[in-house]
Amino acid sequence: MAVQNVRIALSGLGNLGRRFVRLLADKKVYLHERYALDLVLVAAADSHGAAYDANGLDPSLILRTKQLAGTVAAYPEVGRPEMSSLDLVRQVDADIWCDATPVNLANGAEPGTSCIREALEKRMHVVTPNKGPIVLYYQELTYLAAENGVSLRYSGTVAGGLPALYIGTRALHAAMIDRIEMVPNLVTGLILDLVGSGTTWDDALALARREGVLEADPAWDLDGWDAAAKLVIVANSVLSYPAKLEDVKRSGISGLSLEKIRSEFERGRRMRLLARATRTDSGYSLIVAPHTMPSDHALGRLGPREMGITYYTDIYGTVTATIKEETPLPSAATMLRDILDIMLETEDR
């Protein structure tokens, strides 16, 4: 089979973007041999500029440039300081646009949203682990993708590398889903277990921050916004329930007392920020709240770096999947998963 070139443009070279660039290099030979695909990174952007070469950029040189100069715009010869990701998406000739920029809900999920709109209108497939555009504009963006005959994939938006959305949308055909329970936020579980085992609240936050798993604005995680956003994405894509963030009844872990967390922990019970969608007569009720997990619940056995989801269905029984995510690699790998999924589905292979 002839090897097919797939041209990729990437916006965002942070924790996920850089790991994804490394994956493209590490998996190059395997992708050739196994799928007859050559994933060529033709463009990359960060907050200071971009680099674009229709013949392909060198992943190792991108990473070295980013590390030494702080921006990909310093890439030799084809670096473009000051070029925004929106300029890039307008100019680039690529098959797939990957967005790994910050969530930025307060700002209309920019720059992700505008770039994704532009990419879909240019008939580029889009892959993103960025919840922002999906949670705010799910209906519009999925419509735009369908109208332009391209795919929009976002499997990294819910519970890191866990294929939570793939299970819900691919593996439960014809099922009535009565309830979904998920622990989709890693850092709150980590903090609850640290505090439960005697670490102070401040030290637990500091450790989470040092490990890079706490968002720059801790309220996003601690007050349950992140879990609520993921619940909205699951509701829309798996349950076809057109929920918005304001439909989620939300409380976070910041208000929990130290005594309560420690006494549950000492009794061997784990507290987790649980996101639940429960079927009602008129749709689904959506709740995010701290919960003491029963020890016989599959999600009650989650460790401090684990996330999980349980689907309660009428015909497939109760389906649970969990993930232990010790680094952001699995989250970064969701971009590779989504790209391969698109290519294997759309190509006549």
Ligand SMILES: NC(=O)c1ccc[n+]([C@@H]2O[C@H](COP(=O)([O-])OP(=O)(O)OC[C@H]3O[C@@H](n4cnc5c(N)ncnc54)[C@H](OP(=O)(O)O)[C@@H]3O)[C@@H](O)[C@H]2O)c1
């Ligand atoms: N980290 C995880 O474990 C994880 C898991 C699942 C999903 N996600 C989601 O994946 C996305 C990326 O996460 P991350 O951890 O990689 O974030 P990050 O480390 O903060 O990196 C964000 C990247 O976006 C770039 N950026 C910011 N503003 C930009 C702009 N206006 N134009 C172009 N680039 C811009 C930054 O540029 P500079 O390098 O110049 O600052 C940086 O390279 C986020 O939406 C996050 O919620 C993350």
